[in-house]
Amino acid sequence: MVTNLLNYDAKSLADFCVEIGEKPFRSKQLLRWIHQFGISEFSGMSDLAKGLREKLATLAIIEPPQIISDHVAMDGTRKWLLSVGAGNGIETVFIPEANRGTLCVSSQVGCALACTFCSTGKQGFNRNLTVAEIIGQLWLANRALRDNPRVAANDSDRVVSNVVMMGMGEPLANFENVVTALDLMLDDHAYGLSRRRVTVSTSGLVPAMDRLRERCPVALAVSLHAPNDDLRDQLVPINKKYPIKELLAACLRYLSVAPRDFITFEYVMLDGINDSVVHARELVKLVQDIPCKFNLIPFNSFPGSGLKRSSPEAIAVFREQLMQAGYVVTIRKTRGDDIAAACGQLAGQVKDKTRRSTCVRAEILS
């Protein structure tokens, strides 16, 4: 069986080189060809001996997920629907801004954690993505954006200057594969991104937050969404297992090694549910010991959600409460509305997994 080299980090690639009778340092050359130059054919790797190139062509492949569709929104946001086999699709979104280009990467097909406001959660869990499928999203985006400068970010060195693990799935529930992909994002021979520019977003898997702290501390965003356990139990069911007190303690432990000196708390703004002044005050009290920033995310609707986005006025008042308490607060801009590329909409416009698979399959076959 041929080996997909996109599954390998530097160490595994060096082991692979030794296995096929080559010097381990070849892995650095291979990493650069694969990840920096985005080459998928060994024949193009001009500083490798011809014999090695031929050997690699018989033993290995460089295979990212297959692109099913590619849409660019009016605001430049670009969304790819990718096939990961068996009729399953995942989505990757590129968000160009004046001084950076952010890629929103998926980590699972579906998600088991079933947050009530999340379209991916409504699909249920299907499977974890492989390393090749996770890093393949960055690989494909870099390649596509290089070919298409009209959606490139203006002033950044790299078209994709930042990665956020905020696509489909819970990254920390697919720990090993996500961390291997993170290692590649940080590796100077691969993507060379700084830890501060790679963010993992989690709904709060406390033991895995501790493991991430030890293994690969990148920037951390935590999906808080509620100022007390009663409400968070309803919105983010994993809270019943890891309640807010434990979650905040894990945040403090994380901060001891984090590349940024704050945690970003994400807070989805749901009309009449978690968006009152009372909620905002409770939130301020709750996080008083944690160096943090807030990112308020206006709820992005999807068919059958039964929920509504908070009004702009309610969001402004909520924000003001947090700012008066001294916090930096951003309101996430709704991007790519016309192509359903916003947070929590990444399961596409279908109601359940069966229909989604059919839809993806239909696109693959067409």
Ligand code: SAH
């Ligand atoms: N599983 C991880 C990362 C993926 S979701 C997590 O939950 O953090 C990325 C962010 O989008 C999370 O903060 C999530 O709560 C938020 N989100 C999910 N569905 C949303 C929706 N419909 N509208 C707005 N934000 C949503």
Ligand code: SF4
């Ligand atoms: Fe999973 Fe995150 Fe969606 Fe919750 S918000 S269901 S953890 S992807």
